[in-house]
Amino acid sequence: MIDRRLQVLRVVAARGTVTAAAESLSYTPSAVSYQLRSLSRELGMPLLEQHGRGVRLTPAARLLVKRSDELYERWEQIRAELASAEPAQVGTLRLCGFSTAASALLPRVAERVTAAHPLASVRIIEADPEECFDLLLADRADLAVVVATSALPSVDDPRFDQRALLDDPLDLLVPEDHPLARRHSALLSEAATEPWIMDRPGRPYHHLVLAACSAAGFTPRIAHEAVEWETGAALVDAGFGVSLVPQLAHLPSGYRIVRVPLRGEPAPARRILTGVRRGARKQPSIATALTALEELAAERR
Numbered sequence: 001m002i003d004r005r006l007q008v009l010r011v012v013a014a015r016g017t018v019t020a021a022a023e024s025l026s027y028t029p030s031a032v033s034y035q036l037r038s039l040s041r042e043l044g045m046p047l048l049e050q051h052g053r054g055v056r057l058t059p060a061a062r063l064l065v066k067r068s069d070e071l072y073e074r075w076e077q078i079r080a081e082l083a084s085a086e087p088a089q090v091g092t093l094r095l096c097g098f099s100t101a102a103s104a105l106l107p108r109v110a111e112r113v114t115a116a117h118p119l120a121s122v123r124i125i126e127a128d129p130e131e132c133f134d135l136l137l138a139d140r141a142d143l144a145v146v147v148a149t150s151a152l153p154s155v156d157d158p159r160f161d162q163r164a165l166l167d168d169p170l171d172l173l174v175p176e177d178h179p180l181a182r183r184h185s186a187l188l189s190e191a192a193t194e195p196w197i198m199d200r201p202g203r204p205y206h207h208l209v210l211a212a213c214s215a216a217g218f219t220p221r222i223a224h225e226a227v228e229w230e231t232g233a234a235l236v237d238a239g240f241g242v243s244l245v246p247q248l249a250h251l252p253s254g255y256r257i258v259r260v261p262l263r264g265e266p267a268p269a270r271r272i273l274t275g276v277r278r279g280a281r282k283q284p285s286i287a288t289a290l291t292a293l294e295e296l297a298a299e300r301r
Contacts, residue, residue, distance in 0.1 A: 076279030097145035166297035195223035195241035
């Protein structure tokens with residue numbers, strides 16, 4: 001087993017503060033500080049130093065984090081070998097994903113995992129994309145399904161193994177009496193002068209819609225902000241604007257709204273990725289879940 005204190009140090013390095021690391025690990029800040037002091041005494045060198053009102057990692061700590069990434073990758077590989085050597089899979093597979101994935105994909109993945117590994121259980125955690133990687137690093141999740149955004153770790157980050165899963169096209173959501181509602185498809189630029197219903201600033205979907213509109217040559221005039229699909233659908237139904245909705249997203253019934261497919265080169269879409277801790281891909285339950293996701297993606301395509 002790897003010293004748990006190394007994991008604490010890695011999470012502090014990733015989150016930037018002791019308080020944020022404690023939140024990710026479900027520890028108290030004092031417990032995080034104690035473990036780092038204990039590790040520092042054992043190594044005979046400081047790991048944290050004062051920086052303004054906070055702390056930062058010392059050069060020795062940064063080196064330790066870098067080398068521990070290699071250690072954890074090898075440990076995940078060993079865990080995969082051990083699990084493969086034991087036919088009966090016992091334990092819990094923890095899946096995390098953003099709201100659409102958590103509803104449209106992960107329940108079906110959980111069904112296939114439990115069918116293939118009857119003694120295993122599956123836990124689903126709904127979380128924003130950035131939080132999903134925090135959960136992976138803190139060993140509170142095993143597989144993440146996320147929307148690609150600039151805020152995510154880079155694809156060559158040594159801590160994670162990220163792969164493209166599918167592109168989820170975006171539809172234009174309009175009231176049923178809107179002129180575009182009778183069209184088989186439309187260009188996003190045709191809605192440039194409309195009032196827009198958007199996710200709140202700072203959230204991944206807000207950035208995604210802004211980028212799609214920018215690529216279409218306009219900046220949307222934001223009339224309302226809605227986080228939940230049902231809120232957005234209600235606002236579109238009431239004639240307060242238009243919005244973009246992914247094809248994977250399930251909308252509630254009863255609203256007088258129409259989804260208009262968008263065309264263009266390229267057509268607006270969001271890229272969905274899978275992420276696991278590097279070295280963990282071949283663990284049997286994780287491998288089963290990844291295969292299930294790839295099959296579901298192929299069905300969508």
